[in-house]
Amino acid sequence: AELGALRAGQTVLIHGTGGVALFGLQIARLHGAQAIVVSGSADKHEAARALGASHVLARDSDWPAEVRRLTGGRGAEHVLELASGPNLDRSLQACAQGARVSVIGMLEGTTLDASFYGLVLGRVTVQGIGVGHRRALEELVRAVDANGLRPAIAASYGFDALPQALDHLARGAFGKIVVTP
Template sequence: MADAVLSHRWQITDFGRQHLQHAELPIPQPGPGQILVRVEAASLNYRDLMITDNAYGWTPPLPFVPGSDLAGTVLAVGDGVTRWRGGDRVISTFMAGWIDGAMPPDAFALGGPGPGTLASHVLLDAQWAVAAPQTLSAAQASTLPCAALTAWFALAEQGSLRAGQTVLIHGTGGVALFGLQFARMHGAQAIVVSGAGDKRDKALAMGASHVLARDSDWPAAVRELTGGRGADHVLETVGGANLGRSLQALAQGGRLSVIGVLAGGEIRGSAYDAIRSRATIQGLSVGHRRALEDMVRAIDANALQPVVAAEYHSDQVPEAFAHLEHGAFGKVVVRF
C-alpha cells in the first residue's frame, strides 16, 4: 500500500522551537472515511510558529505536530470513501468540517487542534481535502489552503471584488502577496504598504500599482492616489493601532478584513472613522472547502504562480521556521 516502512514527522515535546525534534513512527492505516496522504510539501504559516511557541492563545497537547497546509498524493482510502482513490493529487483544507455556507460550531483547524502536516504521511478525513491544481507543483500547491484562501475569501468570496476597485494590502507575506495577485486577476489596483524597501521593489515588480513605506503617512497617500475616495478593500494583516489607520484610508462602503495580529490582538481605532466610511469590518477565519475549490479552478484558469520564498528539505524544519520568523517575501515550504 505505502512506499515506506516508517512515517517521518516533526514534533514538539515541550514548547519552543528549540524543542522541535524528528520522530519516526509506523505508517498509519486509514480508517472508515479516511484517506492516507503521502505528503510531498507542507507550507508554513506564522500561526504554526505561534502555536509551537505556545503564544497562540491555545495550548496544544504534547507531543504535537505543527503545520496545517499540505500537498500530496493519496496512497490509500478507508472503507466508505468514494471521493478519492489512490494516486489522486490533493491539498488539505485548513478548516476541517467547513464545507460551505456558515462555519459549523464543531469545525476546527488543521495543525491545532486538528492533525499537523509536518509529516511524510498524514491521515485526513476524506472531506478535508480538495483536488490539487493541475498547473502547480506540490510546493506551490501547498501554499494555498491557508494563505491563499484567506485572501480569496476576503476579496472574491466575501468582498465581491471587481475591476476598477482598489485593494490596500499590508505587508508582503503569504496572504498579502496572494491578495496582490487576486486583485490583479480581477482587474483591481493594489496598493501595498511595507516597511522594507527591497520588498516594496519586489511588490512593484509583481504588479502593485503603488507601494508605500510603513513609516509614511500612508492613509493620506492612499486617499491622494485614489482621488480622495480611499480603498474599497483592506487586507489588515497587522492589527492593533494599524487597523485604526486603515479605517482612515477606507472608501465609503469599504470593507476591512481583519486577518493578522502582528501588532497585537486588540482592535484600536476611531468609531468616527468607521461611521464616516460606513465601514464593514469583518474577521476572517480562512474559508470553506467550496471556496477553496473555486479558487483552485481560478488559479488553473489564470495560470497564477504562488510566490515561494524558499523551499527547505524535510530535515531542515528548524531552519524553515527561522526563515519564517525573520520575515519572508512569500511562502516558506518544506519538501518531503
C-alpha cells in the first residue's frame, strides 16, 4: 500500500490464498479497494469471499479477461504477484494502464516470463518486494491494531508435528500454518 499509493475505488488482483495473499486482501479492503483473488482451489473461494474478496476467479480459467470484464475494461491497478514464473505475463494482461505489479513470491519458479508489449505498452511498473524498513512495519502494526485485522490461520501444530505441518503447507493452506514449540 505504501509504495503503490493504493486508493479507494481501485482494484487489486491477488494471487493465492496463503498468509501474505490474505493479508494483502485485508489491507486492500481496508483502503477501500476492490480485491479480486485468483485461486486454484475451488474449496477456498467462499472463504476468500468471506474475508472480503469482491470476486474469486479460478486459476485455470481465463482470469485476465475476467478481471478486465469485472473492471469495465480498465484492468487492475495493483497486482500482488505471488506465483511468478510464466504467471507474470497473464498478470500483465489483467493490468490497467500504469498499473503496479509487486512480485512477492516464486511458487512457479525463480524466473519471470512476460511479454515486452504487456510491460511497455501498458506502462506497468514491476517491483520486487522484500523485507521493508522499520517505519513501514510500525505503520502496518498500527493499522492492524487500529482496525482489528487478524491473520487467517489455517491450522496450528506442535513442534512434534512439524512433518504434518509441512505436508499441510505443501498441499496449500488457506492462510498461515503455525508451529509452536
